Amino acid sequence: MSKHNDVLAMDPEQLQLSKLDLITLLFTTNELFKEQKALSIRFFQKLNQICHKGSLLLIVESAGSYSHITVGTKKFPLQFLIDTILCGQRGHESKGDWEIIDQNDSVWYRCGNRLDYPIKLENMRVFYRLYRKKTDSK
Template sequence: MSGHPKSSQLKVHHEDTVAPEDIVDLFKIAFIAELYSNDELADLQSQIQTVKADLYNRDYTSAFGNDSKRIAYCCRWSPSRATAYASLFAHLKEVSNVMRCTDGDKNILCVGGGAGGELVALASLFAPSRNFKAKYSKVATEKYSLNIHLVDISDWSNVVSRLSEAIRQRWLYAGESEFFNIQFSKQDILTSDHMTLGLAKLDFISLLFTTNELFAENKAQSIRLLQTFNQYCKSGCYLLITESAGSYSHITVGTKKFPIQFLIDTVLMGKRGEETNSPWTLVQESDSTWYRGDPQLDYPMKLENMRFFYRLYKKV
């Protein structure tokens, strides 16, 4: 387990992934109509303002409430998320080994992953490990599959299918596409059962910028979800949680207030000092990690730098 770094910085471009300019280009290709036609761009900008107001009011149901808003969110925020997550996944060797699936098929669950940031980041690691088109071609590996299940309470199917199409067209040869499987399910993770989620087969679960929302929706069900992970995930499965650095809301237990992170750690690993039979171990953590994007990237909207907290757990 690594220590408690005060503030670390991820590489702008980790050499194991598709370059940030190509990641951003993928969004331009998928949403060319919205981003590059004057009329549609004006509409997109106005939708972004509405989504921003919804997010500010923490009204997530409204923020992701229709296709125009979801496309607006994806165009505005997912490219920066995808470049940051690509660098983070590559930085976490345990995670990048899963993406490259060198020793068998791998199954991934992205909770709250409908907006596509995780999907594009996963593809940006998978593609170069295969016969990637053009300049990223490296060694051909055994033909194992990466199966990605995106579960989200909002209907991101249009966004996911446009990004998937762009990934297949631009980053993967026809022969490789069949090994990169994407499934999107519109469902509430808090009421999904372990069979539907296929928990026992998973190699990696991501909960990126989603736990705060889940706990805001229903604390008891959120705790139950983590307990279900404890019960059904197989040994060796990884679980990655990120949230804005310092953003965790607090929860009252008895007479004391704790950050939600404390509660999550307790559910996954037991009380501090009593972790001997804990379901998960902490592999890596950072309370503050920066991803500062390349300011030269060509994209018609602002690309955000990100500072976030992360924890990577491994099932015992």
């Protein structure tokens, strides 16, 4: 049985965020922010409030200028915006609910010459972040 839902409109109880040990957002985060910036920010704030301590969040997204989000009149890399929401302000002692335990702003995935697939596949550059919900109190 297939279910179709909008993660930004779903109730946290439906998402069962408090029960999840690993949440993955793979090549969707940029689209969420481009379509509904305010609701996307609220979604990440829900992760701050509801996810249990020690849970992991993995985000993998296309890197490059198309992964920039405009806030007001300024453009920011998507990962900067997410880092700020989850981890707090950069350059200061992190007061956010999450910590980055692994990251890379530019990793190339190359298909290789021996790959046989019915449609043309492209090499791509991605960024990733692996966050862990802090286990110590703020």
